[in-house]
Each structure stands twice: as C-alpha cells, then as structure tokens.
Amino acid sequence: MTNDQSAVTQLHSGETPEWQQAGVSHIWSPYTQMKTAPLPIPVVRTEGVCLVLEDGTRLIDGMASWWTACHGYNHPHIVDKVTEQLHRMPHVMFGGVHHEPALRLATRLTKLLPGDLNRVFFCDSGSVAVEVALKMAVQFWLNQGVRGRSKFLSFRHAYHGDTVGAMSVCDPVNGMHAHFKGFLLEQFTHGVPHTEQEFHALERFLGERRDELAGVIIEPLIQGAGGMKFHPPESLSRLRQLCDRCDVLLIADEIATGFGRTGTMFACEQASIVPDVMCVGKALTAGTMSIAATIATDRVFNAFWSDDPGGALMHGPTYMANPLACAAANASLDLFESEPRLARVAEIEKGLAKGLEPCRALAGVVDVRTKGAVGVVQVAELHHLERLRAALVAEGVWLRPFSDIVYMTPPLTISDRELDALCSAVHRVMNRWGTW
C-alpha cells in the first residue's frame, strides 16, 4: 500500500469490498488529496435515482453523477438502444466515415438548438468541446485574414474544464487551476455584468481590446463548479448585444446547463439569444457515456468553407462521434420528446425552493437559491468537507459539497418523496452541525 489506510476514515460504515482493498493503492482519484481523503464509496449498481452500495445501502444521488443522469439511471429505453448499437457497431472512426447514429444526432441537435447553430463537431468530453470552441474562434478570424485575435474574455467564478485551453478561461484567482499561473495562456477576466455601470465597463473593454479578442466565453445563467453563481437572462442578452456591437464571438458553454437543467432545454433560450458557438456535454448521453459537441452557427462554419486545405479545422479525437454514445444521446432525446421532463423541472424547482427554505434560518447560512433543477445552500465558511459528506451519506443521500456550498443537481426524474428526503437530509445535517 502506498497510502496510509489508517489515516483515512470510510465514508460509509459498510465493509470494504475485496476489489476496493486491492485496487485502492493503484487508483488516483479526481480533485483529491490521496493521503488524507477517506476511501471513496464502493458503488456496485445504479437504480432509478439511487446509487446502490456493496452492502445494499441505497443513496439518493443528489448530483445525477455530475449533472449527467437526467433521466435517472438505467432507463430501459436508453439501455435497449445502446445494447442494439453495441451489437451492430460499437465504434468506427469518424475520419472519412459517417454513420447513422451521429448524423441523426447532429440533425436532431440542430433542430433543438436556437437559431442557426447548424454545424455539430463531436468530441469526447466537455473540456475538449471547450478546446474545440476556442480553436474554432481563433481560426475563425485567421481564416478571414485577421491576425492577432487570439485571446478570450471569461468571467470571475467561471469553470470550463480541466484541459489547458479550458483551464485558461476558468477564474484565474478563485478557480481550481490557480496553481498553474505561468503555464496557462493569459486571458482577460471580468465579473458577469449586472448593473449599467458594469455593462458600460465591459463594453468599453471589448471596444478597446477587440483587436486582440477572438471571443467571450460564458456559462449561461449558472456558473457551476466555480461556486454555483446565478445571473439573470438579461445579463446574457445584453452580453450578446455587446458582443455584436464590438464584433466579438460569443461562446456559450452549456455543458452543465444544457438538456433541461435550468428549466428550458438550453439556458440560452431564456435570454432569447443565439451564441456563435455552443458547447454541450454531460447530460447529452444522459449519464451513459462520455461524448460532447461543439456547435457552430453558419457564420462561423462559413469562415472554414473554402478551397484551401489549410483553412480546415484541425481537430479529430479518436473516439469522436462514438456510435454507442450517439445511440445513448438519441435515446435520451427520444425521452425528452416522449416524457414530460421540462414540466418536471418546473416542479423540482418549486420542491427545491420549499425543501431548502428552512436552511435559510440556520446558523452560518448566507444564501439559499434555486434555478431549475439546481438547489444551492451557501454558508459563510465550510470546514470539514469530508465529515459533512459522510454525514450526508449517513442520512442516505449522495452530495459533494465544495467551497462554501452544499448543492443539488438531482436527476430530472426524481420523485417528490425522494426530493423531500434529499432536502430534509441537507437540513438535518446542516442543522446538527451548526456552522460548518
């Protein structure tokens, strides 16, 4: 063993299964200090909205596996479609080859998306979708003979992924990539504008620096991993206007917000805007497997349309447009068509608001906010994160509080009873502990 097992406490009280005992010293977990972190929870099955542990314990998954499992787990329609595809063709390269699941998915996505977001570039994860969006924006200008426009403006509290380009547009100070200053490209950062003064300052900035700027990138309506900060649709619609006036591309990163999470299929709809480029991922395959997409408007795509091979977009992940993932995504879109998901999000929003309201009165709580199927309890300070997580697990719920927030992004199929259990567990645990 390379780490001191005795220094860590198990998050749940069950036995450590044999496979975990054997494998724990060979695995490197995400965002984790491996020496001090407790052993992760051994999940052996998923059912409905629950994670089932080796010892049979069921935890309501309040995070939908990082915003992905929008229809809950193991939905029979998705399972059937992926199984069918697995037998027919699990994978084929996408360079020089087309296949039905990908082309059907691209057609369906472009019909669902606002405006003329008509060209879909598939890739393998959200971070890569952001990389592709940044490359698209930079080359958009180069292909038109405009040099020097290679920087981006992003926002405080932004999070766009963990690859190098994506890291460069995360919040450079408060974000999780602050260590890497000097290694990352330097970009521009502003607060998300709310007031007239802030809009004017941003417009001035865009006007002054537009010859350096390829684009502006934002997570529409909800900034996720940077602290679950919300902004109103108006901030977004006015940002669109500013980008138009200053002729800067607008990239909407809908990787977390897409597919119903904020109450509409895509958050941009609430501001009635069409970004120049949009990134989607996470719930695209409804928590089945990894795929993402970067989608461009006609204007952006047309800048790549020429007789010059050098003007092509030079990107192509090996598992691009993986047929299994496309089958899962198509099946997920079937469910959005046949089941009342968005109506359910409106009910979840009310349920979260009601269920979390009592937290407002607890010591240390500074804000309770909800938007679509996202609920957030923000505290002044959150110490002992691991103890908090363990206490929530003991109450039968799976959540991963971070920074100064306890947040929920449950599957959109969660029942009233399960939602109530989730909110009550959060209230009970936070009440017991007082100030975290």
Ligand SMILES: Cc1ncc(COP(=O)(O)O)c(C=O)c1O
């Ligand atoms: C807004 C946003 N963009 C990009 C990403 C990165 O996606 P992935 O983890 O699939 O690389 C995330 C992941 O949390 C995200 O929330």
